[in-house]
Amino acid sequence: MSAAGQNVKRVTVMGAGVIGLTTAVKLQETGRYAVTIVSEILPTDPPSARYTSQWAVTHLNFPEAEQETFMIFKNMVETGTEAAALLKTIKVYQYFKEPRPSPDPLDFFPDIKPIAEDKFPGPDIAAGLEFTSISIDVPRYLNYLLSRFLSQGGQVVRGHVQHIQQLTENPGIFAGRKPEVAPDAILLCPGLAARSLGGLEDQNMFPVRGQVLRLEAPWVDSCLSVAGEKDIAQGSIFYAIPRSSGLVVVGGTYGVNDWLPVTREETAERILQEAIDFFPELAPPEIRAERAPTVEDLRSLIVEEGCGFRPARKGGVRIERSSVDSSDGKTIPIVYNYGHGGWGYQSSWGSANKALALLDEALV
16 A cells, blocks of 8 residues: 555664665555655666676575564565565475574475485585575566566665665755755665765674576486585585576685675586586586586576675664654654564564564554
């Protein structure tokens, strides 16, 4: 429902990554808020390391606190919503180099079961789990969120926010207009920019660099991942996650405080070799029918490679309320919603619901 009526409050959301877009959609669809997104980068822009949501790779793998988001995505698939075409139900084979805790935080999946040792993809695997999940075609899903937001009457202004104080003015200032009516509240979803945003400058924020390859492999319909604590500490993980588009995203890295905004050739080679070692099914079926596949068989499947910075935060996600004074002395509520690291999609709707509850407490 689009916002209308005298009691509607004006809200400015900073940020158009998956957290900002989901939050903006949630607020706009209540009918209680007229929302404007202010962001320097939008989903329609070319991919870049600065816009991590475009490079994110995800299947829904939630601890208990994030099951709310899983249920929303599950409902999208089951009810055949517009977003259903962007989601893919997949079988997940997740391998670990350390024993799993008991009870396991993944036990909420109804069909979860252990994988037999003779199926392990390597000698150093300690445990494996098989379950059904959902993968997201990330670039198209971001544009779906933007379209859904605009169709409900939401507004978007492209602008580079240097200081929170700028957000206390009408968003039109970023389009060169004079300040008019100030917003009634501000939602901050700046991702990694929270580290440098004036008036916030959250030094607990840090990047976790991820590098991936996108392969054209529509025959792949399952996800495989392999990780160990030592690997993660060294910045190395492996995963292959198919999307509804026929692309498979293969990675990756976990580079804490690694700020390099371009891909590393040696990392791409390592990813390709691990893809053959752990998941040879990525190679075309006709090749596998004749011989064992090699790295060279995967090169021709590469559509794109890139990297991004997961917006991680010491102390975890920040979802809380504060306030800021505008230039005319008005106190404006602020709700923070950032610091999700590599779990933005998995927690997007649950985080948006928490942010909405905080906003309602301040304004309703």
